[in-house]
Amino acid sequence: MPTIGMIGVGNMGSAIAKAILKAGYSMILHNRTQEKLADLAEQVGADVVKSESLDELINESDIIFIGVKPNQFGTIFEQLDDLVIESKPKTWVSMAAGLSIAQLEAFTPASHKWIRTMPNTPVEIGEGYIAYCTSKNTDDEKITLFEKSLQYAGIVEAIPESLFNAVTGLAGSSPAFIYQLIEAMSDVGVEYGLSREQSRKMASQAVKGASSMVIETGMHPGELKDKVTSPNGTTIAGVVALEHAGFKSAINKGVTAAINKSIQMSNKEKK
């Protein structure tokens, strides 16, 4: 069974590591703060190797995920310098917002390959979305390994790099917007006498159910909305009030702001 390495096991890295471990792969993990690795090992109850030195990780991993913030890549590759130069050509996987394949390739010798991804945190429970694109001549065998290792992460699909800023807003950042929606709905439930727990259960189940309806029926969301709205009923009263409050416009602004920030980050990293 191939071994997967990961450097940086924070919010996103640990979510991906959990999905990979679920698929039965052995992993070698490295993180600046050691306690985080110990916590993760305890949570997954799996046999993860917590690597304090990077030699073992670099030499024994078939592909290596980098789970640090975009502005921490420089430090990591300075640390890895000799190890990377001396190692056999590797396939690296980035999850960093705003770092292009061309920028990633500048961190490693020309013989090394990159897979650029944009994931989201629901990969942790198999309900995530991961877009990926690759550097030229990335071996098919490594791409297959990458995809297989993420078989329990959710949807994993190849997307042209030119669309990555859009993917970042629509998939990478958007779970946070949905959490805001659930929180806002729950607050109203509590205001009207439901317990916090009941409110959260109802709000999150409604989001999950509605989302599954869109996915499973393939129907247009507007058509599904029409099926909920009785003439002169409760739902249309809510729908119209949301329109007056600029609900769709607010969502549009939120997703657009995330996309624009991703564009801004890409331009900054280019300089």
Ligand SMILES: NC(=O)C1=CN([C@@H]2O[C@H](COP(=O)(O)OP(=O)(O)OC[C@H]3O[C@@H](n4cnc5c(N)ncnc54)[C@H](OP(=O)(O)O)[C@@H]3O)[C@@H](O)[C@H]2O)C=CC1
């Ligand atoms: N969070 C999300 O929803 C998403 C994040 N991403 C991308 O994922 C990446 C990570 O983001 P996120 O998980 O949120 O960030 P976190 O800060 O939670 O995780 C970063 C991890 O990297 C570790 N780290 C930093 N520097 C080093 C170093 N020199 N050596 C070893 N480990 C190091 C940190 O260790 P320490 O414990 O010491 O802080 C931390 O655990 C980013 O590039 C981001 O763009 C992409 C999509 C979604």
Ligand SMILES: O=C(O)[C@@H]1CCC=N1
């Ligand atoms: O907020 C961020 O920058 C990262 C990238 C996408 C989601 N979280």
